[in-house]
Amino acid sequence: MTDFPQGTSAHTISLLLGHPDPSTLASLEFGAELRGAANRADLFKMLQYGPEQGTPGLIQFLTEKLNHDEHLTLEPDNMMIVAGSTHAVDMIARLYAKPGGVVLVEAPSYADSIHIFRDHGLDLYGIPMDDEGLRVDALAGLLQTLKANGKAPTLLYSIPDFHNPTGITLAHTRRLEVLRLAAQYGFAIVEDDVYRELGFERTPPPSFYALADEQQQVFRIGSFSKTLAPGLRVGWLISSKAAIQHCINAGTTQMGGGANPFAAGLIAEYCRAGHWDQHLDRLRALYQARRDAVLGALAEHMPPTVRWTQPDGGFFIWLTLPDTIFARDVKQMALQEGVLVASGEGFFIQPAEGSHHLRLAFSFAPIPAMQVAMERLAQVIRRLA
Ligand SMILES: Cc1ncc(COP(=O)(O)O)c(C=O)c1O
Numbered sequence: 001m002t003d004f005p006q007g008t009s010a011h012t013i014s015l016l017l018g019h020p021d022p023s024t025l026a027s028l029e030f031g032a033e034l035r036g037a038a039n040r041a042d043l044f045k046m047l048q049y050g051p052e053q054g055t056p057g058l059i060q061f062l063t064e065k066l067n068h069d070e071h072l073t074l075e076p077d078n079m080m081i082v083a084g085s086t087h088a089v090d091m092i093a094r095l096y097a098k099p100g101g102v103v104l105v106e107a108p109s110y111a112d113s114i115h116i117f118r119d120h121g122l123d124l125y126g127i128p129m130d131d132e133g134l135r136v137d138a139l140a141g142l143l144q145t146l147k148a149n150g151k152a153p154t155l156l157y158s159i160p161d162f163h164n165p166t167g168i169t170l171a172h173t174r175r176l177e178v179l180r181l182a183a184q185y186g187f188a189i190v191e192d193d194v195y196r197e198l199g200f201e202r203t204p205p206p207s208f209y210a211l212a213d214e215q216q217q218v219f220r221i222g223s224f225s226k227t228l229a230p231g232l233r234v235g236w237l238i239s240s241k242a243a244i245q246h247c248i249n250a251g252t253t254q255m256g257g258g259a260n261p262f263a264a265g266l267i268a269e270y271c272r273a274g275h276w277d278q279h280l281d282r283l284r285a286l287y288q289a290r291r292d293a294v295l296g297a298l299a300e301h302m303p304p305t306v307r308w309t310q311p312d313g314g315f316f317i318w319l320t321l322p323d324t325i326f327a328r329d330v331k332q333m334a335l336q337e338g339v340l341v342a343s344g345e346g347f348f349i350q351p352a353e354g355s356h357h358l359r360l361a362f363s364f365a366p367i368p369a370m371q372v373a374m375e376r377l378a379q380v381i382r383r384l385a
Pocket of ligand 1: 018083084085086087110159164192194222223224225230234235
């Protein structure tokens with residue numbers, strides 16, 4: 001996650017990054033929480049090293065909310081506060097997948113998670129997707145091939161809800177089949193669920209964590225980055241009590257204490273006052289209108305050879321270009337027209353697999369700008385055809 005590339009101007013319309021709409025970040029309610037903190041008698045506590053597991057008030061709020069909303073039976077010891085999903089993915093890769101260990105990811109997957117797994121020297125394999133998410137037949141085939149070569153995956157990293165970059169949600173039956181394969185082959189599932197609260201028409205199927213039986217190891221990750229503010233760097237990890245304890249015992253947790261106690265303390269107060277639930281309602285309406293506007297503009301302007309996904313939540317639409325048109329050419333030409341989109345290569349372990357795909361993030365730019373952007377993008381694609 002970096003700033004916009006050099007050479008772009010204030011007039012550039014960005015559909016490049018999965019950044020929340022800037023107008024949603026400094027809300028009145030959160031601003032009041034911030035101002036109130038300055039006068040709190042216990043401000044010093046929020047500024048001290050925090051308990052390694054994370055701020056207790058936030059753990060309490062989140063476990064109660066998830067138990068209520070998703071009929072889970074979480075106890076506080078099933079959860080740890082983390083500095084965003086990024087922290088959790090890095091920590092799990094470090095503690096649970098040995099250097100050189102085998103990790104499976106969806107193809108495509110979130111580029112920065114691929115980057116983290118590579119930083120840890122892990123051996124990555126992609127599982128192709130279709131409109132219902134990762135293909136279980138392909139996963140089963142890959143597991144057999146790996147076994148025949150003496151390899152056993154330690155982790156499967158999945159973004160089951162409103163996937164980045166495709167916007168697709170993994171079908172309920174497939175979740176059960178993936179869990180069956182995880183039990184058979186003995187790998188853990190890392191469920192990166194940062195978009196779950198942003199469903200427009202429907203709630204996603206139950207999470208891997210909810211569907212797994214007690215013996216199975218699932219790490220489920222949530223975050224306030226997409227639904228409150230990414231600059232706060234606060235998220236949560238849920239798993240078995242033993243796994244959470246293992247993460248608490250890790251050197252970085254012991255050395256630095258719990259993640260971001262100041263931000264976590266503010267968020268706990270904000271959530272307990274009911275503001276987050278109200279904010280989520282506003283966000284769902286806002287992003288649904290954005291999604292509708294972009295889908296409408298795509299249908300109006302794109303040539304019939306271009307296909308795209310129909311996400312029912314989250315931030316992203318995934319475009320598939322005809323084989324004769326390369327995404328990097330579209331990206332470059334679109335930039336000259338003041339439109340910024342992500343070319344597909346970075347989302348794959350084998351970059352060539354992304355040559356004919358583009359990711360559009362509809363979270364950031366206002367609707368009129370995105371409609372103009374779709375018109376220009378369609379013109380660029382027609383010119384290249
Ligand atoms: C799937 C996925 N995981 C994690 C992140 C980053 O989350 P956080 O800001 O909580 O580290 C993103 C942000 O784009 C994402 O799309």
